[in-house]
Amino acid sequence: MSGDPPTEVRVGPVTEVEVAPTLGWPHAVHADERIGWPNVSRETLDWPQLATRSRPTSTQAAVPDVRFRPPGPRRAHFDDDELTLPPGLHAEDDVSRETGGDSKFPLPAEPRTFVVANQKGGVGKTTTVVNLSAALALGGLSVLVVDLDPQGNASTALGIEHAAGTHGTYEVLLSGDAIADHAVPSPEAPNLMVLPASIDLAGAEIALVSVVARENRLLRALTAYLDDHPTDYVFLDCPPSLGLLTLNALVAASEILIPIQCEYYALEGVSQLMRTINLVKGELNDRLRLTTVLLTMYDARTRLAAQVADEVRAHFPAETLPTVIPRSVRISEAPSYGQTVLTYHPDSAGSVSYLAAASEIAARGAKEKS
Ligand code: ADP
Ligand code: MG
Numbered sequence: 100m101s102g103d104p105p106t107e108v109r110v111g112p113v114t115e116v117e118v119a120p121t122l123g124w125p126h127a128v129h130a131d132e133r134i135g136w137p138n139v140s141r142e143t144l145d146w147p148q149l150a151t152r153s154r155p156t157s158t159q160a161a162v163p164d165v166r167f168r169p170p171g172p173r174r175a176h177f178d179d180d181e182l183t184l185p186p187g188l189h190a191e192d193d194v195s196r197e198t199g200g201d202s203k204f205p206l207p208a209e210p211r212t213f214v215v216a217n218q219k220g221g222v223g224k225t226t227t228v229v230n231l232s233a234a235l236a237l238g239g240l241s242v243l244v245v246d247l248d249p250q251g252n253a254s255t256a257l258g259i260e261h262a263a264g265t266h267g268t269y270e271v272l273l274s275g276d277a278i279a280d281h282a283v284p285s286p287e288a289p290n291l292m293v294l295p296a297s298i299d300l301a302g303a304e305i306a307l308v309s310v311v312a313r314e315n316r317l318l319r320a321l322t323a324y325l326d327d328h329p330t331d332y333v334f335l336d337c338p339p340s341l342g343l344l345t346l347n348a349l350v351a352a353s354e355i356l357i358p359i360q361c362e363y364y365a366l367e368g369v370s371q372l373m374r375t376i377n378l379v380k381g382e383l384n385d386r387l388r389l390t391t392v393l394l395t396m397y398d399a400r401t402r403l404a405a406q407v408a409d410e411v412r413a414h415f416p417a418e419t420l421p422t423v424i425p426r427s428v429r430i431s432e433a434p435s436y437g438q439t440v441l442t443y444h445p446d447s448a449g450s451v452s453y454l455a456a457a458s459e460i461a462a463r464g465a466k467e468k469s
Contacts, residue, residue: 215336233453259295
């Protein structure tokens, strides 16, 4: 983002009907209705764009010079079992971990609160929240993660206990507890606080219905927290639905980050999310802006990923970050060790790309200051 004043959230020409057929479906066949997938070999099909479209050049952006020291004892063994690094990223060359300590990312002008939303499940919302927040915290900034998903996946990946009965987001939303009462430091990085979610939060959607000012509960709690806990970045990890939990996040946030998976049906549901965002913007939170789109699970071996990336960049040219997140075995393994990929496998493509994405987000925030 440049220093331009906030622009309207852009809905663009995206509709479910228009978008789906161009996202990698070949012209020549139709999906098998039973399985939602063409039932012929894709090798022989008439692809609309064949290989003439290049991969996103943006992935060739230089990796910023960011230095941090990952917590040694939690660091896993290294090996080379890693998918292709996106073009231009060189893990060993470009990210040094020799020095640490100072803030390596620019401070934002004021605390930036991101809601990470996409009602599609499995697109990388939680993965993006935990890895970006760890990257920013390892880069010297102070970060709060609010886990709004009853599954508690963000809590898990950040090494936070969240068994049933653990106090956290539920108590903040339903009992009016302060965030500071239940937020706990993550072992993943200094200055990374987490408000955990336990499975109890599953009842919150229904319990909130009868609560006064039910969509403002998180906003009030967060405003109070930020007043006396200096914080640079807040990430709100949403469940895969557009219910009251996500609504609370949309009301509490000032920026929206949409992760989009580089797969078939990538933009499915995004038009509905955009309508919801516009409603919230008009009625409940006029600060809300879609500032950031992040392409996730990019598989450099497939034409489809490049096509989806082009498509998304065409719809969200200013918002889409130059860095794309590759599909990476290490990224998906890290949560089972209660870690982010940044500490689990700092040399991996996934770690390097999340660090680069965090750096781009921080740079955009710093620019908006001037
Ligand atoms: P969401 O929060 O949107 O439901 P997740 O972040 O939980 O999505 O991701 C869904 C699954 O995909 C998880 O198992 C996660 O580990 C895996 N995953 C996410 N990003 C990547 C990636 N870049 N490469 C490989 N696996 C990924
Ligand atoms: Mg999730």
